Amino acid sequence: MHDSVQKYIDIINLIKLKIEDQKIDKFPKVIAVSKTFNLEKILPLINYGHLDYGENKVQEAIEKWTKKKHENSKIRLHLLGKLQTNKVKFALKIFDYIHSIDSKKLAKKIADEEVKQNKKVKIFLQVNIGNEDQKSGVNKDELISLYNYCKDLKLNVIGLMCLPPINEDPNKYFKEIYLLNKKLELPELSMGMSSDYLKAVENYSTYLRIGSSIFGSRS
Template identity: 65%
Template sequence: MHNTVKNLIYIEDLIKSRVNDDKLPKIIAVSKTFPIKNILPLIEHGHLHYGENKVQEALDKWTDVKKQNNNIKLHLIGSLQTNKVKFALRVFEYIHSLDSERLAKKIADEQIKQDKKPKIFIQVNIGNEEQKSGLKKDKLISFYKFCKSLNLDIIGTMCIPPNNENTEKYFTEMNKINQELKLKDLSMGMSGDYLDAVEKNATYVRIGSKIFGIRD
């Protein structure tokens, strides 16, 4: 058995030890920067959810693979520029980084043109960090209503919490925000903190190095 598959199974078992079966999150194997040969063992194992940061890299890497494996679901977990939206919709089923009205409008226009409706997370700047993208918490309700008026399929919220010892606090806050908006899905938790995230009701966790190893 390939190491990546062993790593995935180990992570799945750890998660199962923390939450009930009906609350098991989907694991997004963050495959950004890794060539497809490193990812194929997971595809052959039957894993379906993969995360990429860059639209062009995803198009180059996944277009042919997805034609042969049409169950694969690709998640854009990096920020999305408006000029890349039409290309993003060609390859991604999920967008995790919606955080502006301009981007929302562009996706709304493009999904009509392509007759394709991605599932979308609103990115929340949960730590109010200047250097990070994401919506401020006090703008969230009005932005959500705006997105719904554009007929966007908003399924949940997403965050990248501050890199300190307080991730549990931020995950608790995100869970509360999600419940207030009555959203089903919550994208949070990465290789270093995914177990804390699943205990706070994350439904998607984004795990890269713990599956694929350290990036060059």
């Protein structure tokens, strides 16, 4: 068995133990974060049957995944990185989920492009949960306004996404984003990476973004 597949199976088993221990009903989806890795590195996991993959850059995703998605229409691609408005039309051609909506300008561009392409994508609103100047994401006090704007645009907002501050205990931030998500009555929650995914599971994450723990460190 390929190393990445074994690591993936080990992660799934750890998640199973955690949700059984915490008596959590919903098993979270694992997004295998394949950014910077070539398709050869990812193929064993695709062949094993895993379907959800995450990329940070639109152009890289198009070059890497266009043919493979044509071959296997069940593959679901998640855009995790910041999306520039001039890349929206290209992003909608390849991605099924966008996890990084953080402004009304970007939301409007996506809504317009959805009409042009006759396609709906599933959307997470990225929240700057730690109020960090260097990070993308809508401020918490502007979240409700952005969410209502997206609803008016008929965007399919399914949940919130966050990246907790590095070198801090993510638990308090996971709890906070969970409560915000619950307040908006959204069904999904995108949080947790290789370093903290089990803590995210404890706080009811439904989409985990795991890369290096599956594919190894990036060069």
